[in-house]
Amino acid sequence: MKTDLLHARIRNEMDVAWVRRRARQICDLLDLDHTGATRFATAVSEISRNAWVHGGGGSVTFSLEDTPVPLVCARIVDEGPGIRDYVPRVGRRGRLQRDEGTVGLYGSGRLVDVFELDTAPGAGTRVRLAMKLDPARGLPSPEALTRLVDGLVRQHSHTLAEELEVQNRELLQTLAELQENRAQLEEHQAQLQEAARRKDEFLAILGHELRNPLSAISNALAVYRMAGEGAAPRVLAIVERQSRQLNRLIDDLLDVVRIAQGKINIQLETVAAGEIVAAVVEMNAGQIQAKQQVLEVDVPETPVWLRADRVRLAQALGNLLNNASKFTPAEGRIRLLVRTVHGRVIFRVEDSGIGLEPAAIPQMFEMFVQGPACRENVKAGLGIGLNVVRSLVALHHGTVEACSDGPGKGATFEIALPLAEGQGTGAADAEGTPAAVSTRQRVIVVDDNRDSADGLAMCLQLWGYEVATASDGEAALALCRADPPQVMVLDINLPGMSGIELARAVRGSVSPPPLMVALSGYSKDHSGLSANDGLFDHHLLKPFSPRALRSLLAQPAAPAGEV
Known part of the structure; x- marks a missing residue:
């Protein structure tokens, strides 16, 4: 549906200026943005000037069109000689032909969202210009349209000098916006x-x-x-x-x-800060001892409790301690301490290593960033560890900061996390070494990588399990039916029958079904496990620690979570 707003004749330069002004007023009343309004008004002005200069005069009609994306339109008509051999070149680069009414045509076509031209020698020229409006706002109501038309009628006409002043202001504002946009583009390009x-x-x-x-x-x-x-x-x-x-x-x-991808899930529990520190020290003891470094650990005697994912927090703190050892020379000193300050627990790692450039510290936690001193170290790593630390700490509603007095003067990293509510009232779940298997536990390991299957089978046998292996789904299913296992550890990406199909077949033919542990090199979403949560009790991402599997086998079945 089309609703006409205004109709005017184009007979002289004053009319051209008046038409431009009305185009701008209509855009303002419709809340079109400044850049869009300037583009539309400029295109209408240029085509109207063509109608006056080359067509001997004409007319313009402004309207609104109710399409899926609403449009504000201007239709400009003249009855002049038309244009010979007109070739639409809107949007193409090239030298423009400045003859017989083509002045401004190609440039105007680039300014608007819709440009349609109908012309023939001796039959005049008809041009339709349009700009898209915000679909979420839609077209004005009939009452609002009446007010819009009344507002246009009441708008007083400008003199040529006044209109020129208005156009100059618009031009200056547009130039300022273009300059700002250019600066932003240059900044984005540099980034x-x-x-x-x-x-x-x-x-x-x-x-x-x-x-x-x-x-x-x-x-x-x-x-x-x-x-x-x-x-x-x-x-x-x-x-x-x-x-x-x-x-x-x-x-x-x-x-x-x-x-x-936002796919890391934090499993919060009440845990003692000292337990996290102990786990982190154990993980890095080999490297620290190999370099004969002195590690001082300072943890309060009274337990400090916080809500955290013990695995992910140990990963974050362990990364900082690993970096401290990596960038500290042999026989250097490292200090790991825990403090409580204003309702927060502080994990601080200090070292006497190569230090940091103070100017580089703000970027240290960005992806792939390494300081100059780090790049000179042949064992500096990938430059992603600190980014992972910051992300994991943020998931715990905490912060991580770094400071250094400069190269050669060591560095300090701090993780700050909220203390647990009711400090001292909770305790972390005990985490000991899983007990040895006391009754017969048969495990079937299914993996088409023979070395992987045999290595895992040897670990399970050392832990006291009875183990059988298979390299494909059909062989594994036959083993299950011949002697049902209590546990199945199976790779998802098997040749022929997939791991998911095998798990479904086992659950349909073996009662009671075994504990199902899925192995995959992909996350749950990418391996197809998300759509088959009921088939598996646990999901281990390759490569995994055998100790992680042993801990899972010592637990009761739970919904398949990634480890």
């Missing part, structure tokens, strides 16, 4: 270039960090082949140490993806 530089640097570091442990493992295995069983203890120590390093790299990368 994108910096992000691209960091990404390239990160990929180069990632390749280096992955090759190092893989090279060490490869060399250790070569030694074992040559030296035999006598070299086994040293080879196993190297493989275990480098596997942990690879595990940490992969965990950090996966955490970055999960955090970016």
Whole structure:
């Protein structure tokens, strides 16, 4: 539906100025933004000038069109000689032909959202211009339209000088907006270039960090082949140490993806700060001892309680302690302490290491950022750990800060978290080593990677479980039916029958069904587990610690959560 607002003749330059003014007033009354209003008014003015200069005069009709996206329109008509050989070139770059009424046509077409032209030699020219309005606002009501038309009628006409002054003000405002937009675009471009530089640097570091442990493992295995069983203890120590390093790299990368997608779930419980510190010290003891560093731990004798995910908080604090050791020379000093200040618990990690550039500290927690001193350190890591720390701490409603007196003067990192309500009234769940299996527990491990299946089977056998392995779904299903297991640990991405199909078949044919533990290199959403939550009791992301599986097997069945 179309509603006409205003009709006017175009006979002279004063009429052209009047038409521009009315176009601007209509846009203002419809709350079109300044830039859009200026574009529309300028296009209407240019086409109206063409109608006067080249068409001998004409008319303009302003209207509203009720379409899915509402439009404010101007239809400009003249009965002049028309345009010969007109070729629509709206939106294309190129040299414009300045003849026979084409002046302003191509430029006007670029200014508006809708541009339609009908012309022929001797038949005049008809141009329809339109700008889109906000669909959420819709068109004005009939009462509002009446007020709009009345407002246009009451608007007084400007002289040419006054209209020129108005146009100059509009032009200056538009130029100011363009300058501001240009500055913003330049800033965004600089940010994108910096992000691209960091990404390239990160990929180069990632390749280096992955090759190092893989090279060490490869060399250790070569030694074992040559030296035999006598070299086994040293080879196993190297493989275990480098596997942990690879595990940490992969965990950090996966955490970055999960955090970016908002897929990390925090399982809060009441936990003692001292327990977190003890776990973190245990995780990093090997590295600290290897560098003969002095670690001082200062935790209040009275337990300090907070609500936290013990695994994720230990990961965040452990990252800070690992960095302190990594960037502190051999025989250096590290201090890890816990304090309570104004209802918050403070975890502070101080070191006597290479320090930080004060100017670089504000960017230290951004993705892929490393300070100059860190980049010179061949074991500096990927530059994503501190970003993960900040994200994990934020999920606990806490903050993390860093400070340093400069290069060579050490660094201090602090995590601040809220204390638990009713301080001292709760206690964390006891977390001990799972008890040995006291009754027959049969476990079937299903994985098409034979080395992975055999390694996991050996761990389970050492813990006292009876274990069988299968490399595909059909073989696993046959094992289940022949001797039903109490536990199944199965890879999701199996050849042929998938892990999800296998789990469904086992639950349909074995009673009572076994405890189901899904293994996958993908998160629940990407592995298809979210749509099949009822099939599995637990979900372990590869690579995982055998200790994590042992802890799961010692617990009662629970909804499938990622570990």
